[in-house]
Amino acid sequence: MELFENRKSIEEIRQMSPLTWAYIGDAVYELYIRTHLINVTHLKPHKLHIESIKYVKAKAQAKTLKDIETILTQEEKEIVKRGRNTQTHHIAKNASMQEYMYATAFEALIGYLYLTDQKERLREILEVNIAINSNKTIDEATKNMV
Numbered sequence: 662m663e664l665f666e667n668r669k670s671i672e673e674i675r676q677m678s679p680l681t682w683a684y685i686g687d688a689v690y691e692l693y694i695r696t697h698l699i700n701v702t703h704l705k706p707h708k709l710h711i712e713s714i715k716y717v718k719a720k721a722q723a724k725t726l727k728d729i730e731t732i733l734t735q736e737e738k739e740i741v742k743r744g745r746n747t748q749t750h751h752i753a754k755n756a757s758m759q760e761y762m763y764a765t766a767f768e769a770l771i772g773y774l775y776l777t778d779q780k781e782r783l784r785e786i787l788e789v790n791i792a793i794n795s796n797k798t799i800d801e802a803t804k805n806m807v
Contacts, residue, residue, distance in 0.1 A: 667776055667778065669776065671777055674773070674776045674777055677776075678747065679740075679743045679744040679747040679765070679766075679769045680747055680749065680765070680769075681772070682740070682744065682768070682769040682770075682771075682772035682773045682776065683744060683765045683766075683768035683769040683772055684768075684772065685772040685775060685776060686767075686768035686769055686770065686771035686772025686773070686775065687768045687771075687772070689771050689772065689775045689783075690717065690722075690767075690768060690771050690787070691713070691717055693787050694713050694716045694717055695709065695713055697791060698712055698713055715794065716790075716791075716794055718755065718756070718764075719753055719755070719756035719760050719761050719763075719764035720755070720756050720760050720764075721794065722763065722764035722767040722768065723756070723759070723760040723761075723762075723763035723764050723767070724793075725767060725790045725793055725794065726741065726763050726764075726766055726767040726770075727763065728793050728799050728802075729786065729789055729790070729793070729799065731799065732789070732799070732803055733770075737770060737774075740766075740769060740770050740773045741766045741767075741769070741770050742766075743766075743769065744765050744766035744767075744768070744769025744770065745762050745763060745765065745766035746762075747765065747769075749761075749762075749765060770786070771783065771786070771787075774786070788802075789802045789803055
């Protein structure tokens with residue numbers, strides 16, 4: 662068994678709640694951001710945490726999703742729509758309800774791509790996210806995409 666082996670079929674994954682996609686997407690995204698920061702900085706753990714918050718807070722995720730909407734496939738747009746429109750009973754602390762809904766949609770997309778083993782596409786979107794959060798335009802961020 663692989664460490665992160667997924668045993669669900671594509672059909673089972675498609676039938677999951679968008680909140681389930683967002684649940685795993687949150688973890689995948691957090692791990693990606695933490696790994697990225699460790700690779701590009703020499704910060705101590707507390708500073709790493711402070712820096713990672715800039716990426717993982719709902720407001721930043723919502724902005725990223727809005728910025729990348731034009732590069733999403735039709736299937737990805739459907740995943741985002743399902744994630745955005747799903748009912749949550751969680752109250753956002755430091756974000757508007759709209760930002761929270763978009764952040765949930767972003768995490769749902771990340772989780773869906775991860776669970777369906779679309780690693781290359783997941784990597785592309787995460788790298789574009791890093792570029793956007795480094796103040797690059799969407800055109801600059803996507804210029805190396807296939």
